[in-house]
Amino acid sequence: MTTSMTLDYQIELQRPEDLAAVESINDRAFGPGRHQKTAYRLREDVQSLDDLNLVARQDGVILGTIRFWPIVIVPGEGTPTPALLLGPIAVDPELKGRGIGIALMRAGIARARELGHRLVLLVGDYDYYARVGFDRVPQGCLMMPGPVDYDRLLKLELVPGAFAGVTGMISRPM
Numbered sequence: 001m002t003t004s005m006t007l008d009y010q011i012e013l014q015r016p017e018d019l020a021a022v023e024s025i026n027d028r029a030f031g032p033g034r035h036q037k038t039a040y041r042l043r044e045d046v047q048s049l050d051d052l053n054l055v056a057r058q059d060g061v062i063l064g065t066i067r068f069w070p071i072v073i074v075p076g077e078g079t080p081t082p083a084l085l086l087g088p089i090a091v092d093p094e095l096k097g098r099g100i101g102i103a104l105m106r107a108g109i110a111r112a113r114e115l116g117h118r119l120v121l122l123v124g125d126y127d128y129y130a131r132v133g134f135d136r137v138p139q140g141c142l143m144m145p146g147p148v149d150y151d152r153l154l155k156l157e158l159v160p161g162a163f164a165g166v167t168g169m170i171s172r173p174m
């Protein structure tokens with residue numbers, strides 16, 4: 001892919017045979033060590049959601065990828081709240097800044113809402129994700145199972161009020 005190419009891609013569900021290309025884009029976008037991040041503790045031994053993982057594809061080539069994972073927020077007492085963990089999201093480094101990332105997020109968020117999900121969390125740059133409606137999780141509401149910069153823990157309610165009263169440890173689904 002080159003930066004001069006005309007973009008004419010489709011956003012589609014990720015297929016099983018896409019996984020190697022998806023991992024390759026993530027490796028190039030994030031560099032080595034991405035698996036050390038605390039968000040990956042929440043992905044260990046958990047499948048990302050086949051009905052929500054999307055790719056941007058042009059002429060059979062994958063330009064960008066977004067995945068979603070099931071998580072639960074477990075309070076000290078009471079009922080756990082199911083949610084989605086967004087990520088990783090990555091775009092071919094040569095095609096950054098051309099709207100593919102935002103298009104992937106808009107499509108993923110719309111589909112998640114259609115499928116009945118209520119709440120999305122992620123760890124990332126507020127200034128980017130605020131463009132699609134994310135805001136910061138108030139300090140002290142949620143805990144991650146490892147080191148994280150809590151200023152970067154963001155939420156998006158897919159249903160108004162879905163975050164009301166939610167506190168606890170972000171965990172893998174039980």
Ligand SMILES: CC(C)(COP(=O)(O)OP(=O)(O)OC[C@H]1O[C@@H](n2cnc3c(N)ncnc32)[C@H](O)[C@@H]1OP(=O)(O)O)[C@@H](O)C(=O)NCCC(=O)NCCS
Pocket residue numbers: 029030089090091092095096097098099100101102103123124125127128
């Ligand atoms: C982050 C990423 C997915 C964005 O995808 P993209 O297709 O390049 O982004 P888009 O073209 O949709 O959006 C670009 C806009 O977002 C802004 N933007 C991109 N990353 C940003 C960030 N981290 N913080 C603030 N703004 C950001 C750009 O400045 C640009 O602004 P403009 O429209 O005013 O020019 C992509 O750059 C990438 O793969 N980065 C490396 C992996 C990564 O960091 N993933 C996210 C981890 S939380």
